[in-house]
Amino acid sequence: MTLPDGYTLRRATAADAPVIAAQRAAMFADMGVEYAEEVAQFTPWAARHLAAGTYLGWLVEAEGQPVAGAGLLLLDWPPHFIDPQPLRSYLLNVYTHPDHRGGGLARTLTETAIAETRARGIRVMSLHASEAGRPIYQKLGFTATNEMRLTLAGAP
Numbered sequence: 219m220t221l222p223d224g225y226t227l228r229r230a231t232a233a234d235a236p237v238i239a240a241q242r243a244a245m246f247a248d249m250g251v252e253y254a255e256e257v258a259q260f261t262p263w264a265a266r267h268l269a270a271g272t273y274l275g276w277l278v279e280a281e282g283q284p285v286a287g288a289g290l291l292l293l294d295w296p297p298h299f300i301d302p303q304p305l306r307s308y309l310l311n312v313y314t315h316p317d318h319r320g321g322g323l324a325r326t327l328t329e330t331a332i333a334e335t336r337a338r339g340i341r342v343m344s345l346h347a348s349e350a351g352r353p354i355y356q357k358l359g360f361t362a363t364n365e366m367r368l369t370l371a372g373a374p
Contacts, residue, residue, distance in 0.1 A: 219329045221278065222321045227330065230275030230287070235265035238275055238311060241287045245313040249348050267291070275311070276330050278323050286314040288327035290334060301342045307335040309345040325354055332358065 221227060230238060239261040246253035267273030271292075278286035289311040297304050309331050314323045335343045344363070347355050 219326050219333065221323070221326055224280055225285075225318075225321075225323065226279050227326065228277055228279065230268060230277050230289075232265040232269040234275060234277060234284075235261045235268060237277065237284050238264050238287055238289065241284070241313040242311045244315070245311065245348075248313075248316075248350070264289075274331075274334060276327055278314075278318075278327065280318065285318040286323040286327060288312040288324070288331055290331045292338075292340075295342075298342075303339065303341060305338070305340050307331070307338075307340050307343045309343060312345075312351060324351065325358070328354060328358060 239257045242260060243253050243257045264273060264275075268275060274290040274292070276288055277284045288309065291308040291310060293306045293308055295304055295306040309328065312324050312327055332343065343360075345355065345360065347360070
């Protein structure tokens with residue numbers, strides 16, 4: 219988990235929620251998904267969960283400015299045959315600004331989240347990968363699963 223020269227990694231705080239929300243919006247924009255309205259809702263959610271310790275975030279900075287980031291959501295999960303421990307981690311919001319891509323920042327952020335997951339004794343970590351991110355995750359040992367989704371229109 220090493221960064222190229224000129225970059226630093228730090229843990230995000232609740233005060234970083236707007237930065238994380240902006241990176242999340244940029245991540246979705248890169249994938250062609252419109253996400254403007256949800257940013258306003260995500261910022262207070264992120265601040266609340268960062269403060270509570272249920273969302274862990276990391277930011278990579280260059281010249282004091284955030285250029286990449288990632289988050290780890292800690293989930294209360296029922297004991298399961300894959301892992302009897304009632305806790306899982308979910309990697310999300312992995313983003314690198316286009317001017318800083320190709321230097322291993324996303325890989326370092328993902329490795330940091332994996333190390334945190336391992337340090338907490340959590341055995342199962344999941345994520346939803348973009349096409350651009352999939353090769354990074356596969357190289358780190360992530361495998362595809364059989365997850366399915368139902369989106370309920372008009373649900374409160």
